[in-house]
Amino acid sequence: MPPVEEEINEYLDAVAAVVRRVEAASVRAVVDLFGRAYSDRGTIFLFGNGGGAATSAHLACDLAKGTAKVGSRRIKALSLSTNVPVITAWANDTDYTNTFGEQLYTLADERDVAVAFSGSGMSPNIINALKVIKELGGTAVLFSGGDGGRAKEFADVAVLVPSRNMQIVEDVHMVLGHVIFTLLRDRLEGERADGMSDEL
Numbered sequence: 001m002p003p004v005e006e007e008i009n010e011y012l013d014a015v016a017a018v019v020r021r022v023e024a025a026s027v028r029a030v031v032d033l034f035g036r037a038y039s040d041r042g043t044i045f046l047f048g049n050g051g052g053a054a055t056s057a058h059l060a061c062d063l064a065k066g067t068a069k070v071g072s073r074r075i076k077a078l079s080l081s082t083n084v085p086v087i088t089a090w091a092n093d094t095d096y097t098n099t100f101g102e103q104l105y106t107l108a109d110e111r112d113v114a115v116a117f118s119g120s121g122m123s124p125n126i127i128n129a130l131k132v133i134k135e136l137g138g139t140a141v142l143f144s145g146g147d148g149g150r151a152k153e154f155a156d157v158a159v160l161v162p163s164r165n166m167q168i169v170e171d172v173h174m175v176l177g178h179v180i181f182t183l184l185r186d187r188l189e190g191e192r193a194d195g196m197s198d199e200l
Helices: 003-019 024-039 051-066 084-093 101-107 124-135 150-154 166-193
Strands: 043-048 076-079 113-118 139-145 157-161
Touching: 003 166, 024 043, 024 113, 024 139, 024 157, 024 166, 043 051, 043 101, 043 124, 051 076, 051 113, 051 166, 084 101, 101 124, 113 124, 124 139, 124 150, 139 150, 139 166, 150 157, 157 166
Parallel strands: 043 076, 043 113, 113 139, 139 157
Antiparallel strands: none
């Protein structure tokens, strides 16, 4: 086998091995929290830096659009990483630590879930935002690599990817996002079929 193909297979094998080591119960807990937010008419706020920003936007799209059904109430999901004017205003006028937390002060309440994507769990703006959602009475969720860093201290649920390879951590976060979306979509479809979720 050519060396490049060997490297490709090694990387794919490494991602697959790490995926299998993620604690399934923590992923299930996130599905349950999202379902509760939907029942409570709350909003799921997602955010992250760099690759985590992209993952937050992707999952927000899947949740808000991929679960939508004409005539049924929809999941409210929003990525705080995509509002560039607000992010840059808070970063410029105060500091980068406030980019997500100040948005939560404006938008969130006790019904809501804030979901952070972080490779290390050490980013100050991630930690600050998790503190804010707790202050508001909402629920804090962390997706991180390694041991979750300082951010884990402020998370009600932490989904940890047992790796310190940033690319693999971000790959697995995307996979887990699709797992959560799929389970939630199927759960809502079942409830709608039973006439439980059609109230607008």
